[in-house]
Amino acid sequence: MKKNTNINIKEIRKDFPILNRKVNGNDLIYFDNAATSQTPKVVIDSIVSYYSNYNSNIHRGVHALSQEATDAYENSRIKFQKHFNADNSFEIIFTSGTTHSINLVANGFKKILKSGDEIIISQLEHHSNIVPWQMLCEETGAKIKVIPIDHNGELVFSEFEKLLNSRTELVFVNHVSNALGIINPIKKIIDRAHEFNAIVLIDGAQATPHMKVDVLKLDVDFYVTSTHKICGPTGVGILYGKEKWLNKIPPFFGGGEMIDQVTFEKSTYAGLPNKFEAGTPNISGVIASGIGLDYMNSIGLENINKYESELLNYATKEMLLIEDLKIYGVSKEKTSVISFNVGEIHPYDIGSIVDKFGIATRTGQLCAQPIMDYFKIPGTIRVSFSFYNTKEEIDLFIKALHKAISMLS
């Protein structure tokens, strides 16, 4: 690959212990990064260090360990506040993942929405950004309206504008489609929705690994993501919310840490962010997520983006040389994700064969059945690249793909 990025791929790969392992006798080629990114050693070490040195419950104890754990946990919050350029650290809520974050917000609007109110989502959504709103609509009588996509997989903005009206209360769109990798014009969507006083939640799970997100510049009301996609461990999510909205919605879980006063007659809730962090949180996970964020930023999102674009362009070019290969999601604005099929071959068949060569891909509906229904396909094979992948790995994948096609044709 041409050296026009500042990525030292050899050094970076040394940071990821898992890249040394073999799968089915071959070196692992991990192309399922959109599902979860791999974990650098510094993050793994931070979890070991937490349990070896200062494991204790946060916010409660006066003892040294509890203080150290609390400091590290809150320091992680400040890292994410700075990274997303939020006004206040208490506007960053730690959850168990994007799905939890979305459900927390959906639950919060149960008492606010009225029958007849409208919620706009897009056809590109992950199931996690569809089902919670359907549940919300069942309880409140609100209605879901869907922004359609065109044959390239891009949202039709003019149709979105037609859906907006005075009844529109909420708009939920993903920043990047998990199935197609297309980057949605969220700034335009947010601004237009705000003209109708609608509240906007952006699902950033597929965006945060690839680009800098500035919640203030975006003027977004809620922004959610999971840290296991940005070099962190599994089980930690981020919910950014504007202070005024976080104050307005009620807590999702009741329990310890989220209360101010408790009597048997009534409890009053703690302030932000504790109101939304009932019980003992995933302390080591949150701390490790902060370390993962630091690691990613030490490489630099701009460098990552540039390098991943090179991988995307190279793989796209090579794959399109294969007869009958069709890529779903065609846009200039794309992250390093390629969703495809070859002729009539079932994605599951290709995924199973390339797995035998040690190549991890995702197959099936990718938790985005409405997209598959739109294209009238049972699913796709998705390869998604990260900054530790290489052009050589793509070459081996193309070779495996050819073998799979010859076996299956």
Added chain:
Amino acid sequence: MKIKEIQEELIDEFAMFDDWVERYEYMIDLGKSLPLIESKYKTDDYLVSGCQSKVWVNAELIDNNIVFKADSDAIISKGIIAILIRVFSHHKPNEIIEASTDFIDEIGLKDHLSPNRANGLSSMIKQLKLYALAYQTKINDE
């Protein structure tokens, strides 16, 4: 042939191959000889749940033996169900219910077809055995 004998025959056949590519190719070939289900049965009612691909199975009782027919929209799944049907079809419900499925390990496909994988192997076995159980119950009631 008894179920056990068919299983041993399959173990012998698969033992001829040196690597997974040949085993997979043979499995794909076996899929081509699968007794196909009539298209009217290719509906959601006959789908095996738990597979990433679609697998339809139907069973009929002919002279006290169960005869399975199936199809799939994926080639590997078709191979898997073909192997299972070759083993279980044309046997009495009781024999199918009681049959072991350890032969999967022995034909060298264990790593590839372990039950926790998304291939739905265990769902297919369960579905075939459920059909057998249903027919056995019917026979007992008569």
